[in-house]
Amino acid sequence: xxxxxxxxxxxxxxxxxxxxxxxxxxxxxxxxxxxxxxxxxxxxxxxxxxxxxxxxxxxxxxxxxxxxxxxxxxxxxxxxxxxxxxxxxxxxxxxxxxxxxxxxxxxxxxxxxxxxxxxxxxxxxxxxxxxxxxxxxxxxxxxxxxxxxxxxxxxxxxxxxxxxxxxxxxxxxxxxxxxxxxxxxxxxxxxxxxxxxxxxxxxxxxxxxxxx
Amino acid sequence: xxxxxxxxxxxxxxxxxxxxxxxxxxxxxxxxxxxxxxxxxxxxxxxxxxxxxxxxxxxxxxxxxxxxxxxxxxxxxxxxxxxxxxxxxxxxxxxxxxxxxxxxxxxxxxxxxxxxxxxxxxxxxxxxxxxxxxxxxxxxxxxxxxxxxxxxxxxxxxxxxxxxxxxxxxxxxxxxxxxxxxxxxxxxxxxxxxxxxxxxxxxxxxxxxxxx
DNA sequence: AAAACCTGACTGGTTAGTCAGTTAGTTACC
DNA sequence: GGTAACTAACTGACTAACCAGTCAGGTTTT
Numbered sequence: 001x002x003x004x005x006x007x008x009x010x011x012x013x014x015x016x017x018x019x020x021x022x023x024x025x026x027x028x029x030x031x032x033x034x035x036x037x038x039x040x041x042x043x044x045x046x047x048x049x050x051x052x053x054x055x056x057x058x059x060x061x062x063x064x065x066x067x068x069x070x071x072x073x074x075x076x077x078x079x080x081x082x083x084x085x086x087x088x089x090x091x092x093x094x095x096x097x098x099x100x101x102x103x104x105x106x107x108x109x110x111x112x113x114x115x116x117x118x119x120x121x122x123x124x125x126x127x128x129x130x131x132x133x134x135x136x137x138x139x140x141x142x143x144x145x146x147x148x149x150x151x152x153x154x155x156x157x158x159x160x161x162x163x164x165x166x167x168x169x170x171x172x173x174x175x176x177x178x179x180x181x182x183x184x185x186x187x188x189x190x191x192x193x194x195x196x197x198x199x200x201x202x203x204x205x206x207x208x209x210x211x212x
Numbered sequence: 213x214x215x216x217x218x219x220x221x222x223x224x225x226x227x228x229x230x231x232x233x234x235x236x237x238x239x240x241x242x243x244x245x246x247x248x249x250x251x252x253x254x255x256x257x258x259x260x261x262x263x264x265x266x267x268x269x270x271x272x273x274x275x276x277x278x279x280x281x282x283x284x285x286x287x288x289x290x291x292x293x294x295x296x297x298x299x300x301x302x303x304x305x306x307x308x309x310x311x312x313x314x315x316x317x318x319x320x321x322x323x324x325x326x327x328x329x330x331x332x333x334x335x336x337x338x339x340x341x342x343x344x345x346x347x348x349x350x351x352x353x354x355x356x357x358x359x360x361x362x363x364x365x366x367x368x369x370x371x372x373x374x375x376x377x378x379x380x381x382x383x384x385x386x387x388x389x390x391x392x393x394x395x396x397x398x399x400x401x402x403x404x405x406x407x408x409x410x411x412x413x414x415x416x417x418x419x420x421x422x423x424x
Numbered sequence: 425a426a427a428a429c430c431t432g433a434c435t436g437g438t439t440a441g442t443c444a445g446t447t448a449g450t451t452a453c454c
Numbered sequence: 455g456g457t458a459a460c461t462a463a464c465t466g467a468c469t470a471a472c473c474a475g476t477c478a479g480g481t482t483t484t
Contacts, residue, residue, distance in 0.1 A: 009463080024324045027239040030439060041465050046441060048463090101323070104379060108320030111313070111382040112236040122383045153392040156380065160392075161369065164376025167316055168368060170323040171330075171337045180365040180372075191403050221429085242473060253431050258475060260429090 010048050010058075013038050018059050022102040025109050026056055053116060056106070060120065063102060076131065079139045080192070083185035086162065090181040093169065101170045104163050129155045145192050154192075222260050222270075225250050230271050234314035237321050238268055265328060268318070272332065275314060288343065291351045292404070295397035298374065302393040305381065313382040316375050341367045357404050366404075 016038045020029045031052060035042040049055040070089050072078075078085060093100045103121075110117040132155035139145035161184065168175055228250045232241045243264060247254040261267035282301050284290075290297060305312045315333075322329040344367035351357035373396065380387055 025237075025239065025321050027237065028321065028324060031441090032439075040463095042440090043442085043466080044464055047465095050441095052440065101320070104316075105320040105323070107379055107383055108313070108317040109237050109240065111317070112240060118383070125380065125383045150395065153388065153395050156377075156387060156389075156392045157373065157396050160376030160380055161373045162376065163379050164372030164374065165368075167319055167375050167379065168337065168372055171319055171334045175368055176365065177368075180368045183362065183365050184369050187403065191399065243475085244473075254473090255432080255475085255477090256430055259431095262475095264474065 009038075009040070009044075013040075013045060013048060013055070014058055014062050017055055018062070018102060019098045021056070021059065022099050022105060025105050026052070027109060031055075056117065057120070059102075060106070060117075060124075064124070072131070077135045077138050079135060079142065080144050080189060082132070082135055082158075083188050086158070087178075087182050087185040090162075090165065091178040093177060097169075097173055100173075101166045104166045104170070107163075125159070129159055132158055143194050146194055149192060158188075221250075221252070221256075225252075225257060225260060225267070226270055226274050229267055230274070230314060231310045233268070233271065234311055234317060237317050238264075239321055243267075268329065269332075271314075272318070272329075272336075276336070284343070289347045289350050291347060291354065292356050292401055294344070294347060294370075295400050298370070299390075299394045299397040302374075302377065303390040305389060309381075309385055312385075313378045316378050316382070319375075337371070341371055344370055355406050358406055361404060370400075 013034065017029070017034045020033055020037065023029075024033075031045045032042045034055075035045050038045075045055065049058055070092075071082075071085060074081065074085065103124075106117065107121050107125075110121060112118070129152070133151040136145060136149075136151040136154055140147050140149075140151065165177055165181065169177055225246065229241070229246045232245055232249065235241075236245075243257045244254045246267075247257050250257075257267065261270055282304075283294075283297060286293065286297065315336075318329065319333050319337075322333060324330070341364070345363040348357060348361075348363040348366055352359050352361075352363065377389055377393065381389055
């Protein structure tokens with residue numbers, strides 16, 4: 001069993017650890033750092049998560065559900081609106097700049113074959129690509145999107161752009177991420193729209209992109 | 213002074229360290245790992261590079277000149293051919309899969325404010341964005357590329373795609389990186405070419421019209 | 425012989441995880 | 455409504471392992 005106080009503390013530790021690890025990486029963040037920032041002893045961190053790896057997994061659990069709630073908030077098949085959603089997500093980075101790049105940092109740190117986190121991160125990546133490809137395929141079937149585009153390749157491209165932008169945000173968070181992404185999204189919609197290529201795109205009622 | 217034997221050893225150490233660090237990160241790779249792989253003592257590594265940071269800087273020096281030779285091999289202003297060049301670079305990843313992602317890994321590991329490598333990595337990123345933006349701007353002036361595209365935003369987008377694809381390669385190197393990139397490049401050329409349909413949906417109000 | 429190259433042994437600092445014991449809160453029972 | 459038994463939460467002190475860098479001396483190259 002866990003008390004109210006216990007689960008509160010747990011959540012706080014996850015929040016603190018997420019922030020620190022997103023900045024300094026898992027290897028660059030010590031349990032003592034996290035404990036100090038949260039105002040508890042280092043042993044308390046171990047008490048709650050067993051091992052450091054347990055803590056990282058808890059962080060990933062929290063992030064997975066959070067990010068899922070953002071990108072798939074309109075259900076598993078937003079169609080072409082996915083570009084608008086992505087655009088809004090990037091625009092919201094400014095609200096929690098410390099958390100941006102967490103996944104990229106963890107991936108970069110855990111690519112070694114022997115690393116315990118690798119399978120989880122790889123599965124997570126594949127799942128997101130599959131979901132993206134699926135909604136793109138549906139868009140094609142509904143006639144919203146051109147049929148001569150490979151959905152899987154496009155899904156890989158979208159995810160590459162997003163994670164690459166996170167990396168860029170890490171090196172210099174003053175880049176115009178929101179504006180760049182809003183232009184990118186508009187361009188994608190214009191080019192992928194089923195009537196694109198001829199005389200321009202008549203944007204449907206869901207194709208609008210928020211301005212960065 | 214340095215002898216033939218000395219500089220050979222130095223180069224070998226850089227090669228070994230590059231491979232190991234691209235996989236396991238700087239913090240995840242010990243001097244002993246590198247020394248063992250190269251068949252020397254750990255103290256020999258310190259002898260050649262002074263400190264671990266010195267070694268990482270030597271690695272970055274080597275990578276900088278190597279990558280520069282690839283992407284800017286046709287001079288500083290390849291124009292729209294930049295997309296073909298990038299496509300070829302990604303296709304060549306299969307030849308040296310262990311080295312892909314080195315820069316991304318180092319960036320992800322060194323985002324902390326206190327980190328000594330951060331300024332160098334940030335400067336490197338900015339330089340590449342500037343170079344890309346410059347050649348895109350030149351393309352616009354020459355009339356090869358549409359005038360209603362922000363060169364800097366496009367440069368950021370291109371670099372984000374590339375580094376994001378490297379990250380994806382890290383988690384699963386069996387993704388169709390080359391095919392995805394060649395499709396991406398073709399799409400970019402088709403959409404950015406000055407004769408591409410420029411009416412319809414684009415970001416921002418008031419599309420500027422290219423001269424001539 | 426001088427200089428460059430390299431080693432084995434060592435050191436000081438760091439860090440994840442252990443452990444014995446303390447405190448706070450909750451339930452059970454009279 | 456008081457207290458005894460129990461459990462979750464937490465601490466301070468410790469340890470074993472690890473790792474970058476030092477050093478005194480040996481070997482190879484020029």
